[in-house]
Every structure is written in structure tokens, then in C-alpha cells.
Amino acid sequence: MTKKNSLSTKKTSVKRTPTETMALTADTKGSLPSGQRCIHAFSLLGAQTEKTAVALLSNGSLFATQMDDDLVKLADVLRQGDWNDSESANLISVLFETFEKGTTPNVSSMRRWVLAHPNDVAKVKACMNVIPPDGIDILEVKTDVGSQKQVFLAVWRLTQKQVVLKQILAVGDAGAKIQTREDRAHPLSIDHKHVMKTYRETNMRGERFNVEDYMSGILSDHSRVGGLDEAANLLFHLLDALDCLHNQHHLVHGDIKPDNIGKIEDNYVLLDFGICRPAAEFTPESTPTGSLRTRAPELILNIGYPIDPFKVDIWAVGATVYNALLGRFPLFKLGEQVPKVFDLKSRAEKEQELRDRINSQWDEFVKLQDIEEPIRSLLKVALEKDPKDRWSAEKLKAEAKTTLAQFLRLGFEGADMSKPDEAQKLAKFLPDLDTLKLMPRGEKDKMVSYFRDLESHLKLKDSANNRITKLIHELA
Numbered sequence: 215m216t217k218k219n220s221l222s223t224k225k226t227s228v229k230r231t232p233t234e235t236m237a238l239t240a241d242t243k244g245s246l247p248s249g250q251r252c253i254h255a256f257s258l259l260g261a262q263t264e265k266t267a268v269a270l271l272s273n274g275s276l277f278a279t280q281m282d283d284d285l286v287k288l289a290d291v292l293r294q295g296d297w298n299d300s301e302s303a304n305l306i307s308v309l310f311e312t313f314e315k316g317t318t319p320n321v322s323s324m325r326r327w328v329l330a331h332p333n334d335v336a337k338v339k340a341c342m343n344v345i346p347p348d349g350i351d352i353l354e355v356k357t358d359v360g361s362q363k364q365v366f367l368a369v370w371r372l373t374q375k376q377v378v379l380k381q382i383l384a385v386g387d388a389g390a391k392i393q394t395r396e397d398r399a400h401p402l403s404i405d406h407k408h409v410m411k412t413y414r415e416t417n418m419r420g421e422r423f424n425v426e427d428y429m430s431g432i433l434s435d436h437s438r439v440g441g442l443d444e445a446a447n448l449l450f451h452l453l454d455a456l457d458c459l460h461n462q463h464h465l466v467h468g469d470i471k472p473d474n475i476g477k478i479e480d481n482y483v484l485l486d487f488g489i490c491r492p493a494a495e496f497t498p499e500s501t502p503t504g505s506l507r508t509r510a511p512e513l514i515l516n517i518g519y520p521i522d523p524f525k526v527d528i529w530a531v532g533a534t535v536y537n538a539l540l541g542r543f544p545l546f547k548l549g550e551q552v553p554k555v556f557d558l559k560s561r562a563e564k565e566q567e568l569r570d571r572i573n574s575q576w577d578e579f580v581k582l583q584d585i586e587e588p589i590r591s592l593l594k595v596a597l598e599k600d601p602k603d604r605w606s607a608e609k610l611k612a613e614a615k616t617t618l619a620q621f622l623r624l625g626f627e628g629a630d631m632s633k634p635d636e637a638q639k640l641a642k643f644l645p646d647l648d649t650l651k652l653m654p655r656g657e658k659d660k661m662v663s664y665f666r667d668l669e670s671h672l673k674l675k676d677s678a679n680n681r682i683t684k685l686i687h688e689l690a
Contacts (some may be wrong), residue, residue, distance in 0.1 A: 260299025300325035330354035431477035446621035470530035496523035532596030
């Protein structure tokens with residue numbers, strides 16, 4: 215008589231999780247029932263996510279039944295984005311709450327938001343809650359969700375062009391003030407190549423948005439210019455923008471700093487007009503605005519805005535270019551950080567430290583000897599301690615246009631290149647002398663005048679410059 219193997223006949227009781235039970239059902243029936251595949255997919259993210267999915271998506275949940283395929287794909291993306299168990303569970307709850315309120319979540323878009331914001335349910339929810347203007351799709355949140363304004367990276371569907379979408383969250387008078395300031399940069403208000411253009415759009419609810427071109431080249435505190443050429447163009451372009459704001463529109467920007475400066479091709483552009491307002495509104499009693507990094511000394515000392523409030527913008531431009539050259543801001547040490555606004559104690563201590571530096575360590579911190587001429591002289595008058603000694607944007611721009619001409623990409627005649635580059639192009643492509651002599655006398659005189667202007671700004675003598683000089687002699 216053969217003895218039966220006890221292991222083959224002994225019955226054991228195996229306790230399985232709901233997910234394991236469904237997986238077994240799938241093995242025996244070929245596929246999971248509708249609404250249960252997504253629970254299985256979410257379970258792979260962890261126990262907490264599995265528990266939430268089972269609680270919200272089991273027992274014939276209409277949400278799970280209608281969105282089964284989409285939810286399975288979302289679970290896959292959560293795994294791709296390395297979402298943790300806790301945040302994944304929170305996201306499922308947010309989706310369910312949205313559905314229960316009568317709105318079917320756009321899971322296709324959500325997969326994009328999940329990848330853009332790993333383990334950040336608040337930002338994904340912000341993308342879900344906004345209804346953009348027609349033809350625009352949200353890609354990601356660009357700023358922390360706040361009470362005044364939120365900013366999104368979006369895409370204009372028709373052209374697939376990326377744009378920045380701003381929504382004013384503040385209501386009442388506060389919201390109206392912010393919108394008015396943002397509208398300063400509308401091309402119907404200011405149309406300038408060094409000022410970012412802002413357009414207004416409305417969604418289906420009548421909510422207002424501002425739309426701007428997206429620039430990948432936003433500066434930061436760590437942005438460095440590659441020598442005098444780039445520093446000269448950064449300074450000149452910002453002065454050109456301020457000359458327009460100050461003299462044509464009588465506006466003070468109030469918040470010039472690296473992260474409010476972008477670059478489109480070869481042009482630096484001034485951004486973010488959220489604080490910008492008429493100069494008349496900046497009085498000695500006004501609360502100082504702008505970052506401590508680029509805040510004028512009179513504001514740090516609590517003296518208040520000067521009689522000429524435009525001078526705070528001049529200091530900020532000087533401080534920005536100073537940092538781009540030396541890697542630190544005036545009044546700050548290399549690598550020194552500014553406490554967050556909500557850290558009131560540390561913030562107050564830092565402001566007092568800056569006041570002490572202004573009063574007793576000015577020459578130690580506002581040092582210009584490491585900056586080469588001719589830009590050093592321009593920064594000196596931009597970074598004067600007394601605002602009365604600081605030059606205006608108009609005067610600084612005029613001086614920069616002369617002293618920095620050999621470095622500037624935007625010449626006097628609007629040439630989109632530096633003077634040395636202009637000379638090289640002319641030497642290469644101009645017709646021969648005999649052909650030029652056939653020009654009408656008036657046209658030759660204009661050309662000679664142009665050549666002389668070009669020659670006066672060329673310090674290096676090379677073959678291109680020599681040809682310019684020879685042409686002047688032969689055509690005059």
C-alpha cells in the first residue's frame with residue numbers, strides 16, 4: 215500500500231488581501247472585472263494606496279466603472295514618477311472627491327501634471343482646479359500656490375507654443391490693484407522690446423488671465439555673464455527698459471532682480487509688473503517693496519522712498535549687474551542667503567545686519583575695483599549710497615550707449631550686432647570701391663557719415679577696421 219504524501223493532501227487556510235484575491239480571479243478568468251483592474255494597479259504603489267483604492271473604488275463604484283482604463287494608466291504614471299505611497303493615496307482621494315462633486319477629472323492631462331509635480335498633490339490639484347481660456351492647456355504650476363496670484367506653464371494649442379498663464383486669485387480691491395499693475399505690460403500700454411508683453415484672456419466662467427510668452431532663459435542669482443560683452447548688454451537693455459518706464463510712462467517697477475529678467479534670443483527683457491505703479495504712489499511713508507538682495511540702501515535704512523523714487527530701480531539694476539559679474543549682491547557676502555519673508559525673526563536680524571553694513575562697512579561690501587572699465591564707472595553712479603547722487607535711467611543709458619558701444623549688440627542705427635561684428639560684416643559683404651563710387655553723391659555722404667560713426671567706436675585695429683578707414687578716405 216502506497217503512503218500518500220501528506221503535503222499533497224493537507225488543506226491549508228491562506229489569508230489573501232483583496233488585491234491578491236482579484237489577481238487570482240484574473241488568473242482563472244483571464245481578466246479582472248471592470249473597476250477592479252485599477253485597484254490592482256494602485257496596490258502596486260503601496261499598502262496605504264491599496265487601502266484607499268479598495269475603500270473608494272470597490273462595490274461597483276461608478277467612478278471606478280466609468281474611469282477604469284484611465285485610472286490604470288494613471289497608476290502606471292504614478293509609478294514612473296516615483297510617487298510615494300502616502301501622496302498617491304491622497305491623490306486618489308482628491309480624484310474621487312472631484313468626481314463626487316459632478317466633475318469628471320481629465321486623467322489624460324493629470325498624467326502630465328503628475329510627472330511634472332512628483333509627490334505634490336497641492337500642485338496637481340491646482341492644475342485640476344483651473345479652467346484655462348479656450349485653446350490653452352495647462353502643463354504645470356510655475357510658482358507655489360499662494361493667495362494673490364498663481365502662475366502656470368501652458369501651451370497654446372493652435373501653434374503648440376508654450377506660454378505663461380497667470381491667474382489673479384485675490385478678490386475685491388486687492389485683486390483689482392494686482393490686475394491693474396499686471397496690465398502695465400500690455401502692448402497697448404507699453405510696447406518695448408525690453409519689456410515683456412502681457413495679453414489678457416478670459417475663460418468660460420469669465421475669469422481673467424494674463425498670458426505671456428514663455429522664456430526658458432530666466433536669470434537667477436547664480437546666472438553669470440560671460441565677460442564685459444554680455445554684462446554691457448544686460449546693463450544697457452535694462453536701462454533702455456527703465457528709460458521707457460520712467461520717462462514715457464512715469465512708472466516705478468519696484469522689484470528688479472535676476473528672476474524678474476528673461477532673455478529672448480539676444481535681448482534681455484524685464485518681467486513681472488505685479489508691484490509696478492506710478493511714481494506718485496511711492497512716498498516716503500510707502501512700505502518698501504522688492505527683494506532685500508536688490509533693495510536700495512535708503513529703503514533698508516527705513517528712510518523711505520526718495521523724492522525721485524525712480525532711483526530705487528537704478529540701484530536694483532546696478533545690484534543685478536554687479537551680481538552677474540561678481541557672484542554676489544552689494545551689501546551681501548558670497549553665498550549669503552536672504553531669510554524667507556515668513557521667518558520674521560531671521561528677517562529682522564538680516565535687515566539690521568544690512569543696516570550696519572550700510573552705516574559702517576559700505577566700502578568693504580560695495581567694492582568696484584574687481585570690475586573692469588568701462589562698466590565700472592557706470593555701476594559706480596548706479597550704486598551710489600545717496601539716491602541724489604545716482605544717475606537717472608536716461609542719463610545712464612546715454613552714457614552707456616557711448617562708452618559701451620563696442621560691446622553692444624544694438625548699435626546706434628539699430629544694427630542687431632556689436633560694432634566689431636558690424637565692421638566684420640561690412641568688410642566681408644560690401645561691394646568693391648569702384649562700385650561704391652558709382653553711388654549718388656548724397657548716398658555716398660550718408661555712407662561716409664555712417665562709417666565714421668562706426669570707426670569712432672572701434673578701438674581694435676584689424677583688417678576689417680582698416681578697410682572701413684580706407685573707404686572713408688576714398689569716398690569722402
